[in-house]
Amino acid sequence: xxxxxxxxxxxxxxxxxxxxxxxxxxxxxxxxxxxxxxxxxxxxxxxxxxxxxxxxxxxxxxxxxxxxxxxxxxxxxxxxxxxxxxxxxxxxxxxxxxxxxxxxxxxxxxxxxxxxxxxxxxxxxxxxxxxxxxxxxxxxxxxxxxxxxxxxxxxxxxxxxxxxxxxxxxxxxxxxxxxxxxxxxxxxxxxxxxxxxxxxxxxxxxxxxxxxxxxxxxxxxxxxxxxxxxxxxxxxxxxxxxxxxxxxxxxxxxxxxxxxxxxx
Amino acid sequence: xxxxxxxxxxxxxxxxxxxxxxxxxxxxxxxxxxxxxxxxxxxxxxxxxxxxxxxxxxxxxxxxxxxxxxxxxxxxxxxxxxxxxxxxxxxxxxxxxxxxxxxxxxxxxxxxxxxxxxxxxxxxxxxxxxxxxxxxxxxxxxxxxxxxxxxxxxxxxxxxxxxxxxxxxxxxxxxxxxxxxxxxxxxxxxxxxxxxxxxxxxxxxxxxxxxxxxxxxxxxxxxxxxxxxxxxxxxxxxxxxxxxxxxxxxxxxxxxxxxxxxxxxxxxxxxxxxxxxxxxxxxxxxxxxx
Numbered sequence: 172x173x174x175x176x177x178x179x180x181x182x183x184x185x186x187x188x189x190x191x192x193x194x195x196x197x198x199x200x201x202x203x204x205x206x207x208x209x210x211x212x213x214x215x216x217x218x219x220x221x222x223x224x225x226x227x228x229x230x231x232x233x234x235x236x237x238x239x240x241x242x243x244x245x246x247x248x249x250x251x252x253x254x255x256x257x258x259x260x261x262x263x264x265x266x267x268x269x270x271x272x273x274x275x276x277x278x279x280x281x282x283x284x285x286x287x288x289x290x291x292x293x294x295x296x297x298x299x300x301x302x303x304x305x306x307x308x309x310x311x312x313x314x315x316x317x318x319x320x321x322x323x324x325x326x327x328x329x330x331x332x333x334x335x336x337x338x339x340x341x342x343x344x345x346x347x348x349x350x351x352x353x354x355x356x357x358x359x360x361x362x363x364x365x366x367x368x369x370x371x372x373x374x375x376x377x378x379x380x381x382x383x384x385x386x387x388x389x390x391x392x393x394x395x396x397x398x399x400x401x402x403x404x405x406x407x408x409x410x411x412x413x414x415x416x417x418x419x420x421x422x423x424x425x426x427x428x429x430x431x432x433x434x435x
Numbered sequence: 436x437x438x439x440x441x442x443x444x445x446x447x448x449x450x451x452x453x454x455x456x457x458x459x460x461x462x463x464x465x466x467x468x469x470x471x472x473x474x475x476x477x478x479x480x481x482x483x484x485x486x487x488x489x490x491x492x493x494x495x496x497x498x499x500x501x502x503x504x505x506x507x508x509x510x511x512x513x514x515x516x517x518x519x520x521x522x523x524x525x526x527x528x529x530x531x532x533x534x535x536x537x538x539x540x541x542x543x544x545x546x547x548x549x550x551x552x553x554x555x556x557x558x559x560x561x562x563x564x565x566x567x568x569x570x571x572x573x574x575x576x577x578x579x580x581x582x583x584x585x586x587x588x589x590x591x592x593x594x595x596x597x598x599x600x601x602x603x604x605x606x607x608x609x610x611x612x613x614x615x616x617x618x619x620x621x622x623x624x625x626x627x628x629x630x631x632x633x634x635x636x637x638x639x640x641x642x643x644x645x646x647x648x649x650x651x652x653x654x655x656x657x658x659x660x661x662x663x664x665x666x667x668x669x670x671x672x673x674x675x676x677x678x679x680x681x682x683x684x685x686x687x688x689x690x691x692x693x694x695x696x697x698x699x700x701x702x703x704x705x706x707x708x709x710x711x712x713x714x715x716x717x718x719x720x721x722x723x724x725x
Contacts, residue, residue, distance in 0.1 A: 231533070232533060233506075233507025233508045233531075233533040234507045235507065235509070235533075236509070258558065258561060259505075259506060259507035259557060259558050259561060260506075260507075283533055284532065284533050284534075284535065286568050286569060287532055287533055287568065287569070289568070290564040290565050290567065290568030290569075291561050291564055291565060293564065294561060294563070294564030295560065295561075332539070
């Protein structure tokens with residue numbers, strides 16, 4: 172038997188072969204758009220399974236009971252196999268975190284405080300477990316704090332003032348959510364980019380960025396006016412490049428089309 | 436060693452010695468560790484809360500701030516805290532680290548002007564991680580130095596010691612606290628057998644320094660790192676010192692003073708009735724309005 176050495180492994184740059192996927196929402200989904208299921212439908216369709224296993228992680232909200240209840244209403248057992256992980260209420264939620272996370276098709280991270288989210292995750296080793304789930308092909312998604320967490324860094328205005336944070340770094344970019352929807356966030360993001368924050372992606376409420384590996388392969392929207400941008404410091408000025416975005420509600424209504432070629 | 440029955444034998448591994456904690460400052464505020472309590476209006480809870488508030492030396496209504504971090508800032512807990520404190524002469528507030536975005540709070544400014552900081556139970560691992568993340572560890576140590584009364588139950592009691600035993604996800608684990616009080620601490624001692632046995636094992640193995648075990652409704656008050664007294668608000672609630680000798684656990688009961696809450700409760704119930712009557716009728720002998 173021939174042992175393959177590092178040198179003769181051909182590394183294709185083809186992102187299509189990469190099974191690591193992240194969908195980050197600038198805002199939206201059941202947490203923010205009660206009557207609009209387009210973004211949630213989109214992430215559910217990505218696994219290609221009829222009833223994907225979906226695990227909700229509400230840490231950023233302090234595992235708020237009402238939030239968990241809303242998740243179970245939105246992700247009913249008819250369309251998926253829902254579960255959640257609670258790091259504050261040990262008597263509820265899954266027991267063996269690592270095994271449970273690896274068994275999922277989709278991990279959905281809720282909104283709230285990204286600083287609290289990351290602190291709690293690191294204390295429980297969830298940062299490592301989520302990276303490993305991602306590497307094993309579990310699709311990661313989330314809104315707001317649940318978007319910010321996947322990037323190297325970014326800005327959060329959860330503290331009143333806009334602050335820089337360090338994320339898990341699965342995506343080697345920076346991130347800004349609710350872009351253009353909340354006063355001061357965009358300007359603060361630009362200021363941080365000029366001060367040396369790495370370039371990244373900004374998304375408004377209702378816009379979601381789909382990544383395969385570190386590469387952005389498409390943006391989708393649950394609202395016709397939702398937008399996403401690639402933002403970076405060009406030296407003299409901030410470059411804010413609008414990304415092509417596909418509105419998921421356009422007729423003919425998408426019938427669970429999750430294939431990448433459609434969005435790339 | 437600052438325990439009343441100090442014996443000076445602290446030949447510990449490096450894990451323990453690193454956490455020497457902040458130096459004990461003269462004039463630092465008292466700390467009240469409670470093995471378990473609630474804000475529900477029951478004589479035994481009321482007695483503990485009165486005990487804490489009596490430690491405030493500044494005249495006027497005590498400023499008391501709740502930190503419900505360890506349980507994820509649930510609204511019901513915040514509401515019941517406010518209800519409990521509204522029955523007293525104090526100014527209650529609360530800080531939710533999960534909802535800082537809703538209102539802009541100057542964490543340091545607000546916490547440093549409190550007379551009492553009250554920490555609830557929940558998950559100690561999360562509590563310590565979140566405090567570090569938000570810089571509250573530093574602010575609380577500073578508040579302590581400036582004389583603020585620090586108190587709490589369950590995770591909110593263990594957080595002041597060098598080590599506690601957290602029953603987080605899975606098996607109970609030893610968890611590092613702020614280290615304002617030397618040694619380890621275990622809460623719900625008679626109420627939570629799983630935690631108790633884990634704590635005893637850790638102390639026996641030398642993985643935890645000796646420490647204080649408190650039942651629900653038992654409390655201990657510390658000044659400048661020294662235990663001043665232990666109290667209880669139910670007859671059976673006990674406080675114990677737990678240490679190891681040749682791999683065996685030794686439990687020594689600590690004498691507790693029984694707090695008598697009845698008078699105060701009756702008084703406050705009467706007062707509430709008077710207020711209710713005044714509110715409904717705005718007349719009658721019970722009216723307290725001036």
